[in-house]
Each structure stands twice: as structure tokens, then as C-alpha cells.
Amino acid sequence: MAEEMRIVLRNYGKIDPFKLDDYLAVGGYDSLKAAREMDRFELIEEVRAANLRGRGGAGFNCGAKWSFAYQTEADQKYVVCNADEGEPGTYKDRLIMEGDPHSLLEGMAICGYAIGANKGYIYCRGEYPQAVNILKQAIAQAEEQGLLEDFSIEVRQGAGAYVCGEETALIESLEGKRGEPRIKPPYPPISGLWGKPTIVNNVETFANIPAILENGAAWFANIGTPFYPGTKIVTLTGDVVNKTFFEVPTDTTIREIIYDFGGGIKDGKEFKAVQIGGTSGAFIPAANLDSIIGFDHLVSIGACLGSGAVFVLDETRDLVDIAVQIAKFFSHESCGKCSPCREGTVRLQDLLDKINNNQGVAADLPLLNKLGKVMSYSCFCGLGQAAPIPMLTTLEHFPADYMAKIG
Amino acid sequence: MSMEYQKILAKYADTPGGMLEAFHAIQEELSFLPEEAIIEASKVFGQPAIEAYGVAGFYSMFSTEPRGENIIRICESAPCHIAGASRVVASLEKELGISMGEITADGKFSLEFTQCVGQCQATPVITINGKPFYDVSPEAIPDILAEFR
Numbered sequence A: 001m002a003e004e005m006r007i008v009l010r011n012y013g014k015i016d017p018f019k020l021d022d023y024l025a026v027g028g029y030d031s032l033k034a035a036r037e038m039d040r041f042e043l044i045e046e047v048r049a050a051n052l053r054g055r056g057g058a059g060f061n062c063g064a065k066w067s068f069a070y071q072t073e074a075d076q077k078y079v080v081c082n083a084d085e086g087e088p089g090t091y092k093d094r095l096i097m098e099g100d101p102h103s104l105l106e107g108m109a110i111c112g113y114a115i116g117a118n119k120g121y122i123y124c125r126g127e128y129p130q131a132v133n134i135l136k137q138a139i140a141q142a143e144e145q146g147l148l149e150d151f152s153i154e155v156r157q158g159a160g161a162y163v164c165g166e167e168t169a170l171i172e173s174l175e176g177k178r179g180e181p182r183i184k185p186p187y188p189p190i191s192g193l194w195g196k197p198t199i200v201n202n203v204e205t206f207a208n209i210p211a212i213l214e215n216g217a218a219w220f221a222n223i224g225t226p227f228y229p230g231t232k233i234v235t236l237t238g239d240v241v242n243k244t245f246f247e248v249p250t251d252t253t254i255r256e257i258i259y260d261f262g263g264g265i266k267d268g269k270e271f272k273a274v275q276i277g278g279t280s281g282a283f284i285p286a287a288n289l290d291s292i293i294g295f296d297h298l299v300s301i302g303a304c305l306g307s308g309a310v311f312v313l314d315e316t317r318d319l320v321d322i323a324v325q326i327a328k329f330f331s332h333e334s335c336g337k338c339s340p341c342r343e344g345t346v347r348l349q350d351l352l353d354k355i356n357n358n359q360g361v362a363a364d365l366p367l368l369n370k371l372g373k374v375m376s377y378s379c380f381c382g383l384g385q386a387a388p389i390p391m392l393t394t395l396e397h398f399p400a401d402y403m404a405k406i407g
Numbered sequence B: 001m002s003m004e005y006q007k008i009l010a011k012y013a014d015t016p017g018g019m020l021e022a023f024h025a026i027q028e029e030l031s032f033l034p035e036e037a038i039i040e041a042s043k044v045f046g047q048p049a050i051e052a053y054g055v056a057g058f059y060s061m062f063s064t065e066p067r068g069e070n071i072i073r074i075c076e077s078a079p080c081h082i083a084g085a086s087r088v089v090a091s092l093e094k095e096l097g098i099s100m101g102e103i104t105a106d107g108k109f110s111l112e113f114t115q116c117v118g119q120c121q122a123t124p125v126i127t128i129n130g131k132p133f134y135d136v137s138p139e140a141i142p143d144i145l146a147e148f149r
Helices: A020-025 A030-037 A040-050 A062-071 A092-099 A101-115 A129-144 A167-174 A203-215 A217-221 A254-261 A295-300 A319-333 A339-356 A364-378 A382-386 A389-397 A399-403 B002-012 B019-030 B035-044 B049-058 B078-082 B085-096 B138-146
Strands: A078-083 A119-124 A152-157 A198-202 A231-238 A245-249 A271-276 A309-314 B070-075 B109-114 B126-128 B131-133
Touching (some): A030 A101, A030 A203, A040 A101, A062 A198, A078 A167, A092 A101, A092 A203, A101 A152, A101 A198, A119 A129, A152 B019, A319 A339, A319 A382, A319 A389, A319 A399, A319 B078, B078 B085, B085 B138
Parallel strands (some): A078 A198, A119 A152, A231 A309
Antiparallel strands (some): A231 A245, B126 B131
């Protein structure tokens, strides 16, 4: 049976998040001290060699990203933590912030030293007041003991906008504006917050950094699949026996997650579909359950690891009904900046609603397909590009659910 | 009322990009963002009024309309949806005698939809004034509300 391996959650439940001494007792802030003894370039090379890829969903090599900000000359640089965890079915970042806040702060401070930034922001979603409270106390404690040296960290709260998980929308929001994404390039490591070089990494990404420096890049690179090494926190929801979270090596299969860790399908029912990566993720049929969750493996089956949310549905579930609910989410969360998304998400919801209410006609299915494909390449940012994926993949793998509602 | 928001805004005037933080703080006191506060914010942060309105209108946690003393939000994302969120909605509407998006006549409760609040280990989830309630069943609603009545 597959086993859990805790790296980012190494201290979760073992230390008191309100006690800095607890964190120090397990070697906390030793990695930051060690990092500051290192040459900045070599430090970044170490992170790059670990092949840690962004845990927010895009999977970009973390060290490579840092090197862009390091190489860009500026009078001010910023480190930003993306804690705007809005992907439905996901709560991994909350676990880290509420259970082991200092590992996040330490990761950010290491990044700050590496790229030459003395200011960090944690942009935490407004729905997590408890996490904000814990982080603020942790920052005060670390600053009081001088552990962060010249690096300061401030917590800012989002206000309920899913699109702010997109890094340039997040930056706009941090600047006190509407959270609408910016055109890229320039990318944030070149020009980000207030036009300065900025590293935006996810909470889980930062929390990996102290462990990588403690144990070495080679140790990390050998865990899980070599293309996307390390672990991933998975949050399991839906029709499973154990609705819970766990951290697993990235060569764990979807089947192991659902049946070994999740205890299988609830109430003795059969598996129907699983959506991975959050509400923007693809629906995966039983035929692909033996794929490992590593980033590229999921891409090869037309899916995406995303946030690591795993949403399981049993044989009785009507996927059209669920697709409608997801479409409603996207039409609500579309920021309105670009018309393919602003209009497309509404039309998508209308068409799916129509079919769900048994008023659809056969011609609606190719229309849905066309709308989805146009959105996937014409929308301005990832939100609109991903919005049709749940519909497209349910239509591809589970057409019977749609046909049953069309006369 | 005016005194309160002016004091709050003054506190954030020197915070770069502080408009969201200031709006959160105003809502903490007043439950919503009055028009005068938005206009005042635009002056404090040196922005045209349309920008401040744009911020107030963009984020679903900000409201430009008065809200109830206690704000109940029900998650309607897919994991809560399949766990029976609509039955919880029906129970809340029946118990409070209002529909989603409305305020009770005594001003005590607002009912709002929200998207995922990140407590998916215990669906369906509602929050009251930001505090999550887990594995909520329609039958549990009267007891949960009693605490706030």
C-alpha cells in the first residue's frame, strides 16, 4: 500500500503554531541561517537542481523563476506568497498556514535573500481569518527575535475574488486595485508589484524550501517522479470514505489516492469519475486511474494536477448537474476584462442549464464544444481558458449523461 | 458613522495599496461600504472616485448595500453542492423566513451565497461572520442559529 510522506506538513500537528520555540526546537530557521552563508547564485542553483516546480498549479521550476528576479537589477524587489487559495475543494495552504506558519515565513525569507528583496507580502484569501491571525502572530514573533533580519513580511487579505489566484491579478489586488490580470510579458520576476521584480510563489512551494536546503537538492530530486519531484498535498472530497488530506510522493497513482488513502467509494457504490486540480480541472474516467499524479503524467491524459484537489464522484452522480454548478462558478468569478471569458462563461452556463432542464437539442452539443474550444485559446488568462475544461471533459468521457437529457 | 470610516481610512492612508485593507476594516465596523466612505477612500488614496467604486464592486466580500448584523454565507461550490448544500439553503430560508440575498426584517441576519471557503473536509459548509460550521445538515440549522439570535 502507498504511504504518506510528509515534507511540507512535516511539523503539522506536531508543533504549536503559536509557539516559535516549538518551530526552533525542530531545527526551524536553521535553513535560513545556512542559506545566508551561501552565495546567492549558488543558493538559487541548489533550488533549481532540486527541480522543485511551483505547487500553485503552473508547475514552473522554482529556482529558474528566482534566477530571473535575481538577474534583474532594481532598487527594490519583492517576494509575494500566493495564499489566495480559492480553487474549490482545496485547503492545503490553509493547513500549512494554520499548522506551521514559520515554515512559510522561512521559505519566503530564503527567497528574499536569494533574489535580493527585503520586503515580502502574503496575500491570503479573505475567507481565512484564522490563518491571517496565526500568520500575523508568527511574523511578530520571528521579527521580535530578529530571525528575519532585514526582511519584513506583511499579510494582506483578499476579498473573495477567485481570479486573484492568477499572479498578475493578485499583484493588481495587492496594489489596492480591481484584481484584473495583466498582459504578459513582462512577467513578474522582471516587472511585478509596483513595477519591481517580484517572485510570486504558492504557500506549498515556499514551505518546501527549508526542507530542501536542510536535506539537499539531490534528496528532493529523488523523491517521487523525476519530472516533478517531491510530494504533493492532496485534498480528497466527494463520494469517498475518507474525506481528508494527505501528502504523498508525486509518483502516487490516482487509484492509490482514491482507494488506499480515501478508503474507496462511499456506501459500497462504484466509481464514476474524478476531477483533479480543483473546479477548473478535467474529469477523468476509470480507464486513467493508474496514471500517477505527477504534473506531466496528468497533462498526458488531458488533465492537470492544479492545486491537488481530488473530487470523486460515484456511479449515481449526474455530471451535467455538476457541470452546471461549475459553470455558474466561472460566470460568477469571471473578472469581465476580456469578452471571450465575460460572455463565454455566461453562455456556457446558459447552454448547460438548458440541457440540464431537459430543454436541450442535439445541436447544443457541438455548440458547447465549439464555445469551449474558442474560450480555451482566446480568453485572456487561465481562468477563462480553463473554464470550459469540466464541460469539455465530461462531454468527451461521459456523453451518455448529456444524451440522457436531450430528447 | 462618518467619524468611524474617516478614522479608519486615515489609519490606512500611508499603506501602499491599502484600499482593500481599509475597506475590510470599514466593513468590520459598519457591515458594508457606504457611498460616502467609498468617495472618501478615493480622496485618501489619491484615486478618482470611479477607481474606488471599481474596487468596492469587484470583490464579492465587499457590499455597497447594508447587510444584516450576522452574515451567513453558504458555499455552493461542487464539493458542497453534491454533499447537499441546496437542502441547507432551503432550511436556512425556511428558518429565517427570507430568500437567499435578503436580510431579515429585524436586521439580524443576511443570507448570501459564497464559493469555496476551504473547509472541504467537512461538506457542506456554511460560515457565520467568517466562522465555519462543518458537516451542516438541514436539521442542525435551528441549533446553529440559536447561538446568534
